[in-house]
Amino acid sequence: MKAAVVLLPGLNRDRDMIAALTRINGAAPQTIWQTETEIADDIDLIVIPGGFSYGDYLRCGAIAARMPVIRAVAEKAARGVRVIGVCNGFQILLEAGLLPGALMRNASLKFVCREIKLEVGNAETVFTSGYAKGQVIRCPVAHHDGNYFTDPETLKSIEDNGQVAFRYAEGTNPNGSLNDIAGIVNKAGNVLGLMPHPENLIEAAHGGIDGRALFESALGAAA
Numbered sequence: 001m002k003a004a005v006v007l008l009p010g011l012n013r014d015r016d017m018i019a020a021l022t023r024i025n026g027a028a029p030q031t032i033w034q035t036e037t038e039i040a041d042d043i044d045l046i047v048i049p050g051g052f053s054y055g056d057y058l059r060c061g062a063i064a065a066r067m068p069v070i071r072a073v074a075e076k077a078a079r080g081v082r083v084i085g086v087c088n089g090f091q092i093l094l095e096a097g098l099l100p101g102a103l104m105r106n107a108s109l110k111f112v113c114r115e116i117k118l119e120v121g122n123a124e125t126v127f128t129s130g131y132a133k134g135q136v137i138r139c140p141v142a143h144h145d146g147n148y149f150t151d152p153e154t155l156k157s158i159e160d161n162g163q164v165a166f167r168y169a170e171g172t173n174p175n176g177s178l179n180d181i182a183g184i185v186n187k188a189g190n191v192l193g194l195m196p197h198p199e200n201l202i203e204a205a206h207g208g209i210d211g212r213a214l215f216e217s218a219l220g221a222a223a
């Protein structure tokens with residue numbers, strides 16, 4: 001499988017993401033700059049990394065969501081290509097309408113940078129098939145706008161459809177997210193957004209490999 005990483009000014013997790021994908025996939029991902037309007041047909045997985053695109057001006061992810069490259073990502077997503085947005089990448093996918101809901105300022109009004117625990121909410125997605133349902137994994141978070149919110153009807157539908165891929169395990173919700181939601185997939189199941197950073201826990205030097213199965217699932221279990 002071939003992976004690509006979207007690059008935007010202000011992102012700062014792109015190198016970590018490229019390193020993680022290179023290690024897991026055995027080949028460096030292609031990089032796609034903000035102004036590109038087309039993404040190659042042989043790309044199976046597109047990743048939008050975390051950071052502070054365009055300085056988080058207006059709202060986190062709001063400016064990025066209007067860049068040509070995100071339109072190209074949306075076109076690929078509509079055709080079933082797998083897309084992962086991590087942290088700022090998740091915010092961008094929400095702002096672009098590829099996922100439902102919004103990420104508000106953390107309930108504490110503070111930037112939170114620490115390790116939390118994640119519970120796998122649905123192990124039947126292409127991104128979580130390497131985990132067991134209910135499995136609890138370690139994962140770092142680093143954000144100030146991670147407080148997932150949506151209207152009650154949407155919340156019910158994402159819960160009923162099994163779209164909650166990851167939840168903050170009991171007592172570790174760092175931001176006040178509704179239903180402890182840490183990551184969701186779209187209805188079709190090929191777009192994942194999550195606030196924590198699994199790319200920072202994929203090799204022994206990181207102190208653990210709990211994030212690895214996410215990328216292995218996304219890269220390995222492809223049709």
Ligand SMILES: NC(=O)CC[C@H](N)C(=O)O
Pocket residue numbers: 049050051052053056060086087088089142143144145146
């Ligand atoms: N690490 C990140 O991607 C941070 C995302 C965003 N800038 C926030 O602080 O909420």
